[in-house]
Amino acid sequence: MTLLAARCGLHDAAREAACVAARERIAAHGAEGFERVRIAWCDLHGSLRGKTLMPAAAIQALTEGVGMVSTLMLKDTSDRTAYKVFEPGALDGLAGFSFANNLMLLPDPHSLCALPWSPGTGWMLAQPWFADGTPVEIDPRRALQRALAALAGHGFGLRCGLEVEFHIYRIDNDRLDPMTADWPGEPPQVSMVHPGYNLLSEAWGDRAEEPMRIVEHTALGLGLPLRSLEIELGPSQVEAVFDATDALKAADDMVRFRNGVAQALRRHGYHASFMCRPPFPNVMAGGWHLHQSLVHLADGANAMVAARDARAWPTDDARAVLSEPGCRYLAGLLAHAHGAALLSTPSLSGYARFRPNALAPMAAVWGRDNRGAMLRVLGGPGDPATRIENRVGEPMANPYLYIASQVLAGMDGLRRGLVPPPATTSPYGATDRPLPNGLGQALDALAHDEVMTDGLGAALVGCLQRIKRSELERHDAATDREAWSRREYFGRY
DSSP states (O other): OOOHHHHTTOOOHHHHHHHHHHHHHHHOOGGGSOSEEEEEEEOTTSOEEEEEEOHHHHHHHHHHOEEEEGGGGGBOTTSOBSSOTTSTTTTTTOTTOGGGOEEEEEEOGGGOEEOTTSTTEEEEEEEEEOTTSOBOTTOHHHHHHHHHHHHHTTTEEEEEEEEEEEEEEEEEEOOOOGGGOOSSOOOOEEEESSOOOSTTOHHHHHHTHHHHHHHHHHHHHTTOOEEEEEEOSSTTEEEEEEOOEEHHHHHHHHHHHHHHHHHHHHHTTEEEEOOSSOSSTTOOOOOEEEEEEEEETTTOOBTTBOOGGGGGSOTTSGGGTBOHHHHHHHHHHHHTTTTTHHHHOOSTGGGGGOOTTSSSOOBSOEEETOTTSSEEEEOOTTOTTOEEEEEEEOTTSOHHHHHHHHHHHHHHHHHHTOOOOOOOSOTTTOOSSBOOOSHHHHHHHHHTOHHHHHHHOHHHHHHHHHHHHHHHHHHHHOSOHHHHHIIIIITTO
C-alpha cells in the first residue's frame, strides 16, 4: 500500500526534501536532536490537540501519519462528544465518523521546531485525513486553505496582522485535588499581575515584567513575528501585536501563540486566559483585531491602495481611501457581518463585549480610523500600509474559521461588485445594522448565509452548529451560569 502522504496527493519532491531534513534533525544526537516530538492539530474551537511520539515514531509519521480517534473532532467546549457515534443515523450525514473510528494525522515537515519552554521537545503541525487519503471536510485549516485557493482564482492573496488582547493571572491554587475532580474541572484560583485602569502604564509593565518576558521569549522562540507587548486598560490585561504576514501563516501563528504562551506561563505559575470576558467583577473584555489587506499575486503589491487622485472623492466615500478591489472587499465584509459573526465571536462570553463607547463594535458599519466602527479603514491614496481592521473578533476565535469568513465575505464583494455605504461618523448611533447580540442569533445568521455555508462546506457548518447548540443548551440549563462560564471557558481557553 502506498504511503499516506502519497495517497493524500502531498508527497512531491519538495515535501520529500523537507522530510529528509526533518528526519535528520529528529534523529540527531545530543543537544541538536529531540527526545520526543509533539504532533498537533487544531480542532473546531481553535485549540491544539495532539500526540507525543518518540523519535522513531515521529519519523515514521512524516510519511505514514499517526492515528487519532475521530470523535476528537466532534467535541463541544466541555470536551463532550456532541454526536452519539455508536447509534445508527446519529451523525446527520457526517460520513466517516461512526463508531469512534480512526483518522490519520499527517504532519507538515516544514513546521518542525523546538519548543522553547520544553527542552528536548520537537513540535510539528498536522492535519487530519481519512486513511484512504480523502480530506476531512470539517478540518478548519482546510476550510481556510480552500478559501484562499478560491481567492487566488481572482488573482489575489491576503495578508493579515494580529492584535490580540488577553489576560495573565498569577495562580494561587491550581485546584487539582482528586476528590473534587469534575467535567469540566474547576479553574485555578488566581490573582492579578497588574491592577489595570492605566493604559500602557510603564509602572504596570514593569510590575508584570516576569510573565511578559515569558510571553516574549516564547513567541520569539517559536519564530512568531511579535512586534510589541503592551499593558492594556483592564486589570491583568495585556496585548500582543504581530507584523502582517500571509493569511494561512497568520492563522498558524495565532494557534501556536495561544498554545505556547499558555503552556510556558503555566510552568512558571501563571494562567493565560483568552476568554473574552473573564468571570470577575470590573474586568475589561478582550478583542482580537484582524488587520487585512488584499495583495496582487503577480507582484505581492498591496491591492487595496487607492490612486493618488482618489482624494477627489468625499471623505466618507470608500473610494477616497481604498482601491476598487478594496472597496468591493470592504462591502463584502459588511454584507456578511451577521453570517460571519459565529466565526469571529464563537463564545457566549464574546457577545458581552459589544457595548456602547467601549472600543468594540455594535453595528456592521465602517469608518476611517474610527475605533468604534466594526471595520476601521486605515491608510489612503498611495499609502502601501492601507488596510481594513476588523474589530469584531474575540481572542478565543478559531483563527482558520475567522480568517476564512473574511476571505469568503470579501470575495463575494469582489465577485458581485458590491459598493460600500458611506463611512459612519456615529458608530454607536447606527441602529439599522446591529450585530447579533448573542450566540443564538449568530447561529441563526450563519444558517441563513449561503456564502458562508457554501464556502465552509455543509459538513463543517453542520458540525459547528451542532457543537455550539450543545454549548448554548448546557449554558441555559446551568443553575449557576457564572460558575459554568468559569469551568467552560476560563479554565480551558
